[in-house]
Amino acid sequence: MNYTPYTSLSLLQTLVLLLLMAACTADGKTDSKAAPQKALPVTRVMATDTVLHREYVADIQALRNVELRARVEGFLEKIYVDEGQPVKKGQLLFRLNDEEYRAEVAKATANLESAVAESKARELEVERLKTLVEKKVIAESELKVAQARLKATHARIEEARSAQTNAQQRLSYTSIRAPFDGIIDRIPFKMGSLINHGTLLTTVSDVSGVYVYFNVSEGEYLEHVKSRLTEEEQQSTSVNLVLADGTLYAHAGSIETMQGEFQASTGSIAFRARFPNPNALLKHGATGKVRMASRIEGALLVPQKSVFEIQDKYYVFTVDSANLVHMKNFVPQTRLSHYYIVASGLQAGDRIVFEGIQEIQDGMKIVPKPVGKDSVVAL
8 A cells, every 4th residue: 555645644534633632531531530529517416494375365455444334314414534544442423413413312311311210200200109018007018009000110210211321322423434544545425415224334344464365286385385384384485475566575474374275266375464554555356466585405406507498398418427418308296486396207316408409409529517506506
């Protein structure tokens, strides 16, 4: 075979091309083998005693909330207070026209005086007849008749005195006074209105403190009771109140009591807490939320950063002894600050990927970078 300069050049070009392809292939294999594994922060599922805060819809009621109703009828002659005004015990609030009731008192007093006068006259007659009987001027039977008449006057005195007391009582009902220190509610009537027996005039609320009622599920009730061994501990539990505008009420309250049975329709039981109300900020009928703390022993905590959801199920990436990651489902009990409390699916000490879960897939191998408990977001 004859080799020309062109043939030699062609062979040389082919050889160079083959060498370049081999070099590229070798470099590719080297790069593939040397591809770095992802270094990701890894933490452990923690078991720790913690305090869980739960919130419950609350109904706020005054310590005392009393309706003031008319006990007699008459025209509303005077209103001494205004709506929303604080009042003191015994303070005069309303007055009804009392002319009729004063007349009744005068009549009853006159009847009593008449009965007393008649009784005195009968006493004198009895004394006179006693003397005549002793002298045997009259028969003893006449004395006995006089004594019976005297007893009858005593009965009439008691009857007249009772009528006078009733008349005076009815007269006193024309003056309506505050039964205790409190705040006046709405007054629906104006002066001159005809008030019937039983008519609601206003309501007085004692808001020096308030009762706050809220319902707790059976499970949470048992959790609360078990975490406090004595009844005194259960009833002295400090609770906080979140107001309707979302702010925290400045004063803490305490649980005083709870109902004796669960409501069949809801499966819940009512608690009653008491809160001080020095500035009268809380009003009867207001709403809010009670925030109650429950102690949980050995709670399993998983950082929320480590968790992702798929179709309403919760997952983490666990890391095995070979540093391979595995997608694992767990059931959360509730949230606590930046953590989930685990109900089932994970155990204390399990290694899980702390951050960067969007960068990995099930079965990948990683380089774990341990993250200490102090580095995880504080409770």
